[in-house]
Amino acid sequence: MTGGHDLGGKPGLGPICPEPESHEPVFHADWEKRVFAMTLACGFLGRWNLDESRHARERQRPEDYLRQSYYENWLAGLQTLLAEKGLVSLRELETGTAVGKPAEIAAALSAQAVPQVLSRGAPVDMVIEQEACFSPGDLVRVRRESTGGHTRVPAYLRGREGIIQHHHGAHVFADQHARGQREGQHLYNVAFSSTRIWTDEENPVTDFMVRVDLWEPQLAPL
Amino acid sequence: MKDQEHPHEHDHTEPPGDLELKVKALESLLVEKGLVVPAALDVLIETYEHKVGPRNGAQVVAKAWAQPEFKEWLLEDGTAAIASLGYTGRQGEHIQVVENTPMVHNLVVCTLCSCYPWPVLGLPPVWYKSAPYRSRAVSDPRGVLDEFGTILDDHVQIRVWDSTSEMRYLVLPQQPSETQGWPEETLAGLVTRNAMIGVEKIPPPKAQGAP
Numbered sequence: 001m002t003g004g005h006d007l008g009g010k011p012g013l014g015p016i017c018p019e020p021e022s023h024e025p026v027f028h029a030d031w032e033k034r035v036f037a038m039t040l041a042c043g044f045l046g047r048w049n050l051d052e053s054r055h056a057r058e059r060q061r062p063e064d065y066l067r068q069s070y071y072e073n074w075l076a077g078l079q080t081l082l083a084e085k086g087l088v089s090l091r092e093l094e095t096g097t098a099v100g101k102p103a104e105i106a107a108a109l110s111a112q113a114v115p116q117v118l119s120r121g122a123p124v125d126m127v128i129e130q131e132a133c134f135s136p137g138d139l140v141r142v143r144r145e146s147t148g149g150h151t152r153v154p155a156y157l158r159g160r161e162g163i164i165q166h167h168h169g170a171h172v173f174a175d176q177h178a179r180g181q182r183e184g185q186h187l188y189n190v191a192f193s194s195t196r197i198w199t200d201e202e203n204p205v206t207d208f209m210v211r212v213d214l215w216e217p218q219l220a221p222l
Numbered sequence: 223m224k225d226q227e228h229p230h231e232h233d234h235t236e237p238p239g240d241l242e243l244k245v246k247a248l249e250s251l252l253v254e255k256g257l258v259v260p261a262a263l264d265v266l267i268e269t270y271e272h273k274v275g276p277r278n279g280a281q282v283v284a285k286a287w288a289q290p291e292f293k294e295w296l297l298e299d300g301t302a303a304i305a306s307l308g309y310t311g312r313q314g315e316h317i318q319v320v321e322n323t324p325m326v327h328n329l330v331v332c333t334l335c336s337c338y339p340w341p342v343l344g345l346p347p348v349w350y351k352s353a354p355y356r357s358r359a360v361s362d363p364r365g366v367l368d369e370f371g372t373i374l375d376d377h378v379q380i381r382v383w384d385s386t387s388e389m390r391y392l393v394l395p396q397q398p399s400e401t402q403g404w405p406e407e408t409l410a411g412l413v414t415r416n417a418m419i420g421v422e423k424i425p426p427p428k429a430q431g432a433p
Binding site: 079087103152171214 | 245246248249250251254255259262267269314334335345348349356358359363364382383384386416
C-alpha cells in the first residue's frame with residue numbers, strides 16, 4: 001500500500017514557500033525539541049530500528065500524515081512503537097500516568113553517553129557471501145510487486161527502467177529491517193531518465209536524471 | 223527567494239496548546255517509567271541546536287575548494303574524508319559527495335521521509351521535509367529551483383538524488399571564480415546550507431567581502 005509519505009510526483013501540493021535560511025530556527029517550538037529528543041533517546045533503548053521507526057510513522061492514515069506537522073508524525077510514530085513493543089501501555093499513553101512497573105530495560109540513555117552514541121552512529125554496510133547480480137551499465141527494471149509492508153521503493157519508480165551506475169556493496173535491506181530482520185543485500189545507485197518516469201504525453205517533462213539507491217531484490221534484469 | 227510575503231499556511235508548526243501539554247505528559251510518563259532521562263534529552267537538543275549544523279558542511283566544502291587533493295578524496299570516499307574533519311555518526315554513516323560543475327547541477331531530496339546528512343548539515347529545514355518539496359523535486363526540479371530563485375542554463379543537466387537508502391548525499395557547490403586562492407576560513411563563510419542541498423548556487427561575493 002502506498003501511504004501518505006510516498007510523495008514523489010504527487011500533484012497539487014502547492015508551493016514550497018521556504019523560510020529564508022538565515023532566519024530559520026532549528027526547531028519552531030519547545031514541544032518539537034522534546035519530541036525529537038524523546039524519539040532519539042527511546043530509539044537508543046534498542047527495542048526497534050530506524051526502519052521500524054519510519055514504518056510506524058508511515059502506517060498512519062494518509063490524511064493524518066499529510067495534515068500533521070513533521071514532529072507530530074514523529075510523536076505518533078513514537079507512541080505506536082512504545083505501545084507495540086510493550087514499553088508503555090495504551091492506557092498509560094491515554095492517561096499519562098504510569099500504572100505498571102517501570103519498563104524492563106537495561107538503562108535509559110544518559111546525558112554522558114549522548115556524544116558517544118551519536119558519534120558512533122549505526123553503519124549499515126555488511127559483508128555477504130552472495131555475489132552481486134548487477135554491474136554498472138546494466139539495464140534494470142524496478143519490480144512492481146509490493147512487499148505489503150514498509151518499502152524504500154518510491155511508487156513513482158515501480159515498473160520503471162533505469163541503468164545501474166554504482167554498486168555500493170551490501171547494506172542492511174531496509175524493507176526487511178522494518179520487520180525486525182537484519183539481512184544484507186547488494187545496494188546499487190540507479191539512474192532514471194525523467195522522460196522514462198513521467199510519461200504523460202500531455203504534460204511532457206524536461207529532461208533530467210533521477211538517481212536512486214535500490215537493493216537487489218527490488219530490481220529485475222532487462 | 224520568492225514568496226517571502228507568502229504566509230506559511232501549509233506548515234503547521236504552530237501547535238495547538240494541547241499538543242504542548244500532550245508532549246509534556248508523554249515526557250513525564252517516560253521519565254516515570256525509566257525510559258528517558260531529561261538531562262539526556264537536553265544534551266540531544268543542545269547538540270543539534272548549537273553544535274551540529276551546516277557550518278560543518280561549509281568547512282568540508284571550503285577545504286575541497288582550497289585543496290585539490292582533499293577534493294579528490296572527498297569525491298572518492300566522502301565518508302572517510304568528512305570523518306577526517308571530525309564529522310561522523312548518526313545519519314552520516316555513509317556519505318557520498320556529488321559535485322556541481324558548469325554542465326551538471328545536483329539536487330538532494332528524500333521523497334519518502336526526510337533523510338539528510340546530519341553530521342554535515344544538522345537537522346533539515348521545514349521546507350526540505352514538506353510535502354510540496356518532496357513531491358516536486360523529482361517531477362519538476364527546474365520549477366523547484368525557480369522557487370528558490372535559482373535559474374540554470376538549458377544545457378545544464380540536473381541530477382536529482384532521492385535518498386531512499388542509508389546513503390546520504392551532500393552537494394559540493396561550484397566555487398565562485400572570483401574566490402580562487404582565498405583562505406579556507408573565508409571561503410567557508412560563503413557556503414550556504416541551501417547550496418549544499420542543491421537548491422541554490424553560491425553567488426559571487428560582494429566586493430566588500432573580499433579579503
